[in-house]
Amino acid sequence: MAELLEVRGVTAGYGNGPSILNATSVTVRPGQIQCIIGPNGAGKSTLLKAICGVLPLREGAVMLEGERIDGLRPDQILRKGICFVPQERALFGRMTVRENLRMGGYIIDDKAEIERRIDDVLVRFPILAERAGQLAATLSGGQQQMLTMARTMIVRPRIVMLDEPSLGLAPKIVEQVYEIIQMLREEGITIVLVEQNALIGLRNADWGVVLDLGKTLFEGPAGEILADPRIQELYLGRKSKAA
Amino acid sequence: MTEQASGSGEIDKVVAARREMNRRLARSRREGRSWGFAIGFLVILALLPLLQFTGNANYVLHMALYTFMYIAMTSAWNIVGGYTGYISLGHNVFFGIGGYFSGMILAGAGVSTIITAPAAGLVAAACGVLVGLITLRVRGPSFIISSIALLMIMRIVFDNWDYVGGSNGLTVPLTSLDVRWAKIPYFYAFLAIAVLTVVASYKIKHSKFGLGLRAVSQDEVKAESAGIDTQTYKVMAFAISAFFVGMCGAVWGEYLTYIRPNIFLIILVAANMVLMAIIGGKGTVTGPIVGTILIVAFNEYMVYEFGASAINILGTGVVMLVTLMFFPHGIVGTLAKKGRLPRFLDWD
Amino acid sequence: MTNAIQVLILGILLGGVYALMASGLTLIFGVMRIVNLAHPIMVIWGAFVAYWLFRLYGLDPLLAMPLAAAFMFGVGIVLYKLVYAKEAASAKYSEMTVLLTFAVALVLDGAASTAFSNTQRVTSPPYATDAFIIGPIYIPTAQLYAGAVSIVLIGALVAFLQFTRMGYAIRATTQNRTAAGLLGVNVAFVSLITFAIGSALAGASGALVSFVFSFFPSKHWEWIAVLMSLVVLGGMGKLVGTVVGAFVLSIIAAFVGTYAGATWSTITFFLALFVILLVRPQGLFGDPIESE
Numbered sequence: 001m002a003e004l005l006e007v008r009g010v011t012a013g014y015g016n017g018p019s020i021l022n023a024t025s026v027t028v029r030p031g032q033i034q035c036i037i038g039p040n041g042a043g044k045s046t047l048l049k050a051i052c053g054v055l056p057l058r059e060g061a062v063m064l065e066g067e068r069i070d071g072l073r074p075d076q077i078l079r080k081g082i083c084f085v086p087q088e089r090a091l092f093g094r095m096t097v098r099e100n101l102r103m104g105g106y107i108i109d110d111k112a113e114i115e116r117r118i119d120d121v122l123v124r125f126p127i128l129a130e131r132a133g134q135l136a137a138t139l140s141g142g143q144q145q146m147l148t149m150a151r152t153m154i155v156r157p158r159i160v161m162l163d164e165p166s167l168g169l170a171p172k173i174v175e176q177v178y179e180i181i182q183m184l185r186e187e188g189i190t191i192v193l194v195e196q197n198a199l200i201g202l203r204n205a206d207w208g209v210v211l212d213l214g215k216t217l218f219e220g221p222a223g224e225i226l227a228d229p230r231i232q233e234l235y236l237g238r239k240s241k242a243a
Numbered sequence: 244m245t246e247q248a249s250g251s252g253e254i255d256k257v258v259a260a261r262r263e264m265n266r267r268l269a270r271s272r273r274e275g276r277s278w279g280f281a282i283g284f285l286v287i288l289a290l291l292p293l294l295q296f297t298g299n300a301n302y303v304l305h306m307a308l309y310t311f312m313y314i315a316m317t318s319a320w321n322i323v324g325g326y327t328g329y330i331s332l333g334h335n336v337f338f339g340i341g342g343y344f345s346g347m348i349l350a351g352a353g354v355s356t357i358i359t360a361p362a363a364g365l366v367a368a369a370c371g372v373l374v375g376l377i378t379l380r381v382r383g384p385s386f387i388i389s390s391i392a393l394l395m396i397m398r399i400v401f402d403n404w405d406y407v408g409g410s411n412g413l414t415v416p417l418t419s420l421d422v423r424w425a426k427i428p429y430f431y432a433f434l435a436i437a438v439l440t441v442v443a444s445y446k447i448k449h450s451k452f453g454l455g456l457r458a459v460s461q462d463e464v465k466a467e468s469a470g471i472d473t474q475t476y477k478v479m480a481f482a483i484s485a486f487f488v489g490m491c492g493a494v495w496g497e498y499l500t501y502i503r504p505n506i507f508l509i510i511l512v513a514a515n516m517v518l519m520a521i522i523g524g525k526g527t528v529t530g531p532i533v534g535t536i537l538i539v540a541f542n543e544y545m546v547y548e549f550g551a552s553a554i555n556i557l558g559t560g561v562v563m564l565v566t567l568m569f570f571p572h573g574i575v576g577t578l579a580k581k582g583r584l585p586r587f588l589d590w591d
Numbered sequence: 592m593t594n595a596i597q598v599l600i601l602g603i604l605l606g607g608v609y610a611l612m613a614s615g616l617t618l619i620f621g622v623m624r625i626v627n628l629a630h631p632i633m634v635i636w637g638a639f640v641a642y643w644l645f646r647l648y649g650l651d652p653l654l655a656m657p658l659a660a661a662f663m664f665g666v667g668i669v670l671y672k673l674v675y676a677k678e679a680a681s682a683k684y685s686e687m688t689v690l691l692t693f694a695v696a697l698v699l700d701g702a703a704s705t706a707f708s709n710t711q712r713v714t715s716p717p718y719a720t721d722a723f724i725i726g727p728i729y730i731p732t733a734q735l736y737a738g739a740v741s742i743v744l745i746g747a748l749v750a751f752l753q754f755t756r757m758g759y760a761i762r763a764t765t766q767n768r769t770a771a772g773l774l775g776v777n778v779a780f781v782s783l784i785t786f787a788i789g790s791a792l793a794g795a796s797g798a799l800v801s802f803v804f805s806f807f808p809s810k811h812w813e814w815i816a817v818l819m820s821l822v823v824l825g826g827m828g829k830l831v832g833t834v835v836g837a838f839v840l841s842i843i844a845a846f847v848g849t850y851a852g853a854t855w856s857t858i859t860f861f862l863a864l865f866v867i868l869l870v871r872p873q874g875l876f877g878d879p880i881e882s883e
Contacts, residue, residue: 008694039261054772075775092763094680094878103763107775140805213260230254294613330686332693334627381872384827385625387689388819389868392861395816399858495650510812514697521690553808557701563694568674571687 001063004190005029005051005082005159009069010060011214012050019047019058022214028159033181035205035222037198037235045087046196048161052084053077079107081158087167091147093137097128097147100136104151105202117154124183125150142173147181153187162193166200178204193229198235202226210235236242252510280587288434289341300508304426308498310539311433312491315440317519317531319487322444324517325526326453327459329379329479330387333394335512336374336490337367339401341489342496342507346413349497352414356497360490363484365445367489368482375481379474383461398508415496429498438493440487445528447483447588456480460526511556518559522566524573528590533574538562594849597728602845603838604730604738608800610837612739612814613821614830615792621765622785623826625675626689629696630793631814636699637663637797638806639707641873642714652714652802659792659798667790669781670695671783696811703808744795745834751831761785765828806808807868817857820864827876836875 005028013019020043024063028034036044049055051062053074062070069077074084092100101121105114120128128147131139136147144164152160165181166174174197185191195201202208208217208225218231225231289309294300316338324330341363345356356363378389402410418425447453455476458466463480467473496502515538523534545558570577579591592878616630640659644650650658670717674691685727713719721732752758761769764781772778800806825832848856 052773073779074772075777078773078775084775086769089767090767092766092770092772094766104768106763151774154756206621212257213264217257232256232593234257328686330689377868381823381868383686384620384624384689385823385872387626387686387815389864390821392816392820392864395813396858396861399854401880403854459763486711496663514693515689517693524624553701553704555701557705558698560699564674564691564698567687567691568677 002030002140003063005192006067007047007051007071008049008063009049010062011058012046012055012060014046014055020214020234021050024211024215026209026216028192029207030158030190031185031188032206033185033193033204034200034207034209035198036192036194036209036211037196037201037225039235040196042211044211045069046165048084048163048192048194048205050119050160051077052082053229054084061085075177076106078155078157083155083157083160084200085148085152085160085162085165087163091144091148094135094191096133097123097137098132101151101154102226104154106195114154117156121150121153122169124153135180142169142176145169145173145177149177149184152189156187157189159190159192162191164194164198166195166198167178174200199226250584255305273443274588275586277567277587288429292430295423301422301426304430306539308426308430308433310535311430312495313515313519313535313539314348314532315433315437316488316491317516317523317535318437318440318444318528319484319491320516321520321525321527321531322447322480322484325498326456326460327477329382329477329481330460330517331390332387332510332513332517333390333585334484334516335492335508335510336397337371337488338492338495338512339397339487339504339507340367340370340485341492341585342502343401343407343413343492344489345493346415346496346502349415351443353426356493360432360436362465363493364486364490367379367492368486371482371485372478375478379477379481391511392476394508394510394513398504400434401504402506410504413496413500414508416502417500418497425496430590434492436487436490441528441532443487445482447480448528448591452476452479472492491526509551511559514559514563515580518563518566520573522570522573524575524577524579527573527575527579529588530573533588537574537582595846597730598845598849600728600730600840602732602842604734606838606841607738607741607745607847608796609801609817609821611744611792611799612796613798613818613825613833613837615789616818617822617825617828617830617833618748618761618785618792619645619789619798620822621830622761622823623782624676624768625692626819626822627691628693628815628819629670629699630764630789631811631818632696632703632808633663633666633790633815634797634800634814635794635806635808635811636666636703637794638714638773639703639797640714641798641801642873645714645850646718651716652798653740654718656795656798658796660704663794663797664787665788665790666794668783671786675786676779676783696815700808700811707808709807709809711805711807714801714808716802719802728883733803737803740799744792748792749830757781757784760792779836811828813857817860820860823864824867824874826874829874831874832874832876836837 007024007026009025010021011019011022011023012021023089024047026047036047037046046055050057053072053076057070061068064080064082069080092103095103100116102114105117108114122132125146127143128150129145136144139147160163165177169177178200181191181193193201202225203221205222208220208222209216210225210231218225218228292304294303303402320331320334344366347361348354348359349356374393378386378393381389386563401407442533455466455471457467458471459473459476463473482524492507519534519538521534522533523532524530540565545555549555566573572580575584576586579589603664616627619625619627632740637659641652641655644655644658645652674695676689718732718736723730723732723735735762752762760771761775762779763776764778768778821833821836822838824836840863844859847859
């Protein structure tokens with residue numbers, strides 16, 4: 001399988017502060033759900049922000065199908081097909097659900113096409129369809145997350161990157177969120193997600209990456225990562241009995 | 244599948260690496276303060292008037308007491324603007340309140356403002372509480388705007404209020420001392436006020452109160468949820484700051500012998516306070532001192548070269564612009580960040 | 592009674608002028624979260640452009656208005672690139688940025704004072720001393736033209752924001768800068784354009800004001816407090832609020848000025864500010880105070 005997205009030796013940090021990512025390398029293969037886990041401050045969110053152009057790189061490169069995309073602006077990277085869903089949900093609270101979805105199609109010129117895609121998305125998300133005229137700020141946390149993810153479907157990206165999709169949500173809602181992630185994958189979208197809740201993240205993923213101290217320490221099929229005793233002790237909080 | 248070699252020694256390696264990274268990121272502290280320097284410096288300052296015996300040192304004394312005054316005012320501003328993070332661009336309302344309060348007493352009852360200064364300070368502080376209760380309820384930009392509006396209101400009111408002399412202001416009698424000794428009481432008065440203010444600033448910074456203020460300046464919502472009564476803290480900081488600025492106003496009024504809105508209540512006074520704090524290092528103890536000395540020297544140079552014209556305003560603006568763009572932490576702040584702060588300036 | 596109607600009309604016309612002045616300020620705050628304390632001095636610069644074009648070439652200030660706007664548009668671009676581009680990238684309100692604008696205000700004030708001296712000036716096209724007399728109502732022509740043109744310009748601004756793609760981008764960026772950026776809006780460019788448009792609005796209102804009031808460089812300190820009060824009153828970043836607030840307060844100030852004396856009319860704006868801070872700190876149309 002050829003790589004879709006490749007992060008090569010990237011070093012990055014915030015402002016004049018220390019480097020959070022240190023020559024980190026990550027590969028993403030098409031059609032997969034890849035989950036990145038690791039402790040606080042490891043650089044998981046930083047990695048996503050570096051990929052989508054929000055954070056400038058200090059060293060290294062990001063390649064999309066062999067083409068360099070580092071240094072591009074976030075809106076340019078979006079046009080290349082990479083969509084980023086940040087932790088803070090990034091909705092327009094004073095716009096309606098429908099208007100938020102419309103904003104999701106900002107880079108599409110054909111207005112009629114945007115409306116068609118909105119209708120399409122609302123069919124798949126009946127909960128949002130019911131509230132299409134409601135202000136986004138009045139939705140519950142889970143519904144807001146649903147809206148944010150549904151919004152990515154308008155622009156039909158190749159990769160969707162999610163920063164802690166389960167954050168602050170009740171377990172039942174988290175299940176729904178991961179069902180939507182599966183739905184996105186069925187549309188042919190490659191998913192990269194960052195999770196602090198390593199258990200649920202890895203359980204729902206195909207490939208797992210462990211990021212710590214700004215580097216990729218371990219990598220492999222998600223199931224194997226989950227079962228690895230070292231990972232369990234370091235990141236899943238279980239003392240391993242085996243040597 | 245990329246994986247490292249297996250074994251539990253590996254887990255220890257990761258943990259050790261994490262500990263090392265945390266240690267690197269932690270900030271270091273210096274031990275011991277240079278009390279010797281501070282006391283020595285004060286002694287020299289206190290003996291400065293002796294120069295008057297060797298010749299006419301009136302210019303030196305004037306510049307010195309003017310600098311002391313601004314050191315006090317800038318340090319006081321720093322308590323609200325630096326420690327608490329609320330930028331007041333109209334802080335000289337308290338300068339005006341103190342000036343007029345003591346000025347009226349001097350004009351009416353002949354009591355020197357040096358004696359009434361503490362009372363003037365308290366009056367200013369009381370006004371600070373009243374104003375603060377209203378304006379400190381809003382954050383950031385709205386607060387700054389309200390501080391300017393307050394100054395404008397006071398200016399317009401005092402310009403039109405005959406009881407305080409309107410736009411002609413008050414004139415108070417000149418001191419009866421011989422011209423050789425005339426400046427000396429004010430010299431010591433401002434020196435004392437400056438020392439008081441800086442000591443108060445130091446004490447606040449190193450107290451629980453100061454820690455709370457710092458929390459407010461970083462993230463007020465989180466400070467509140469940590470149990471800090473942010474409203475009380477802010478108002479108290481504002482009142483304390485107003486107290487010292489008020490005292491300065493009181494003494495300056497007598498020294499100048501006239502108290503007018505277009506001297507006490509112009510925005511350039513506040514702008515200078517802010518600029519001195521920023522160029523020295525907002526939020527530090529010695530920053531205001533360093534900044535004041537620099538800006539006073541700079542202003543003197545500008546007047547000497549160009550006369551008291553609009554070029555002053557231009558120059559002040561350019562200095563502020565350059566400082567904010569390239570040295571936002573000021574001299575003391577930037578040196579501290581690079582770990583190069585000399586001991587005699589490190590009182591934080 | 593006729594006196595009251597006259598004062599009302601004058602208040603409305605003045606409101607239009609202040610609304611135009613403040614609209615650029617609100618726009619800039621909405622997109623960049625910058626309180627542009629240098630806005631009023633840019634208004635004065637616009638006034639100077641109109642003044643000199645009239646003095647040197649006899650150009651009517653109403654015709655000079657688009658030129659003043661274009662000039663300030665350019666000044667805005669230069670200022671943005673030199674001073675604000677770095678700060679604007681951080682997307683969060685910062686006191687330092689306000690101080691930056693304050694420093695810029697000092698620089699622009701000093702430059703104007705040095706170049707043109709701090710004397711009072713006013714542009715005096717022939718109609719400046721005329722008045723329209725409709726029955727018992729007496730409306731100075733200058734006020735009428737300035738107010739009317741201001742109101743038209745505000746309408747144009749609202750239309751721009753509502754119906755153009757850039758306007759859509761500006762509104763989205765004002766509501767949620769991060770989200771807008773993630774959805775394909777080039778927020779850096781939107782910030783630049785907004786700052787330039789805001790500056791152009793300042794320049795335009797300056798040209799209009801140049802034949803209504805007499806002006807001099809230091810007058811901007813007076814206007815800072817007035818304009819800022821309008822912005823806070825309306826709810827930071829809300830154009831509708833600023834415009835409504837401008838009209839309401841100008842009408843009140845006009846009455847205060849007529850019956851209590853001109854000096855007290857300016858205080859109206861400041862007192863209103865304090866009342867709003869007491870009663871409804873988020874302004875008329877603003878969102879409840881949240882952490883920035």
